Amino acid sequence: MAISASDVKKLREMTGAGMMDCKKALTETDGDFDAAIDFLRKKGLASAEKKAGRIAAEGVVSTYISADDKTATIIEVNSETDFVAKNEVFTSYVEALAKQINENDYADVAALNAAQSAIEPSETVEAHHKAMIAKIGENLTIRRFAKLTGNVVVSYIHMGGKIGVLVNADCDQPNDNIKEALKNIAMQIAAMNPSYVKREEISADKLAKERDIIVDSSLADPASLPKPILNAVIAEAIEKNAWTDADKATYEEQKNNKFLFNFLSDEAVQALRDIAATHKAEYLENKIFAGLVEGRFSKHLKEICLVDQTYVKAEDKENVKQYVEKVAKDNGVKFELKSFIRFETGEGLEKKNEDFAAEVAKQMQ
Numbered sequence: 005m006a007i008s009a010s011d012v013k014k015l016r017e018m019t020g021a022g023m024m025d026c027k028k029a030l031t032e033t034d035g036d037f038d039a040a041i042d043f044l045r046k047k048g049l050a051s052a053e054k055k056a057g058r059i060a061a062e063g064v065v066s067t068y069i070s071a072d073d074k075t076a077t078i079i080e081v082n083s084e085t086d087f088v089a090k091n092e093v094f095t096s097y098v099e100a101l102a103k104q105i106n107e108n109d110y111a112d113v114a115a116l117n118a119a120q121s122a123i124e125p126s127e128t129v130e131a132h133h134k135a136m137i138a139k140i141g142e143n144l145t146i147r148r149f150a151k152l153t154g155n156v157v158v159s160y161i162h163m164g165g166k167i168g169v170l171v172n173a174d175c176d177q178p179n180d181n182i183k184e185a186l187k188n189i190a191m192q193i194a195a196m197n198p199s200y201v202k203r204e205e206i207s208a209d210k211l212a213k214e215r216d217i218i219v220d221s222s223l224a225d226p227a228s229l230p231k232p233i234l235n236a237v238i239a240e241a242i243e244k245n246a247w248t249d250a251d252k253a254t255y256e257e258q259k260n261n262k263f264l265f266n267f268l269s270d271e272a273v274q275a276l277r278d279i280a281a282t283h284k285a286e287y288l289e290n291k292i293f294a295g296l297v298e299g300r301f302s303k304h305l306k307e308i309c310l311v312d313q314t315y316v317k318a319e320d321k322e323n324v325k326q327y328v329e330k331v332a333k334d335n336g337v338k339f340e341l342k343s344f345i346r347f348e349t350g351e352g353l354e355k356k357n358e359d360f361a362a363e364v365a366k367q368m369q
Contacts, residue, residue, distance in 0.1 A: 005035050015040055021049040042213075046220035047277075061350030062089045063147070065168030067159035068102035073178065076157040076170045077106035079149040080347050084142040089349075094144070095165065097123070097136055104129075105149050113146050147353075150345050158183055160190035169193045171344040177337045185331040185339075188317060189310075192324060193344050198310040201341050202325075206309075218300050222293070223284060226276040227265045230292040237279050246275040311341065 007030045015026040021044045033039035063082035079102045083089050104122040117130035124132045137144050154172030161168050169190040241247050251272040258267045287293045306312040311325035332339035
């Protein structure tokens with residue numbers, strides 16, 4: 005299929021990979037963005053986790069919690085400009101929507117739009133929303149919402165509504181200390197953006213896929229390969245004339261230099277990647293390489309699993325799990341994290357590129 009320039013640009017913004025690498029990834033995967041991201045990750049050309057792309061759209065995330073702290077709602081409403089996102093009329097409107105959702109049950113945004121507005125009972129939510137668009141003077145979009153219930157739920161709003169978090173816990177006596185601890189954990193989630201509460205939530209298929217990506221990305225990073233493997237790959241590159249004479253000469257001159265890869269050409273490094281990839285099964289039997297992979301895999305899991313992350317407010321580098329256990333012991337209660345929801349304004353959306361000069365000229369005509 006034909007790959008458009010806008011598709012390449014979008015993938016580049018989502019991954020940080022080069023234009024040609026993005027084009028190749030989309031071509032190889034028939035335009036499937038998720039598959040293209042995995043393709044780039046395996047080549048070591050993209051970040052470890054897709055975090056939903058370039059954050060560009062404006063708007064606000066708001067939360068509402070019931071009086072008993074057992075049910076909470078988080079909502080994202082987008083606007084065209086940051087100026088409107090900070091407008092009190094707009095933020096109050098979003099807060100009112102969150103309250104209405106929390107006090108009712110709606111399957112999705114479409115169901116919410118069809119419901120009677122709690123703000124203006126004579127209208128539907130959709131009709132009142134259109135009136136708000138007219139009043140504020142910008143297009144507004146009710147993008148998404150979610151609800152969370154539990155023994156105790158807390159919320160945290162970061163950067164004036166750019167990021168919102170709900171987190172709930174199983175606790176038999178949710179006192180103020182427990183709520184404060186949950187607020188601290190919500191701040192952790194906002195800052196560190198985990199994908200799961202704990203490793204047990206990750207399916208076997210997902211774990212296998214992540215491990216395979218780490219194996220491939222390790223093979224795509226020749227500079228970090230164990231020395232015996234790297235030497236074997238370089239020897240094969242020279243033997244098979246995969247390197248130019250210039251690169252061979254550079255290697256002979258710089259082979260004892262720890263910055264060797266700063267001197268080799270991009271083509272020479274790519275040749276090493278290609279050769280290493282052909283020995284994947286063989287290298288997995290190598291204990292040193294297998295250890296390298298396991299180390300990277302373990303580090304990756306610590307980054308994406310909340311309870312394994314280093315607690316950001318800890319002085320002794322305890323992880324979140326240890327922090328929760330300490331709080332439970334100090335308060336003599338059962339305290340276990342159950343789930344969380346994190347919304348970041350505009351994640352996965354691309355802000356429209358505005359040519360300000362052209363817009364002014366258009367208005368003057």
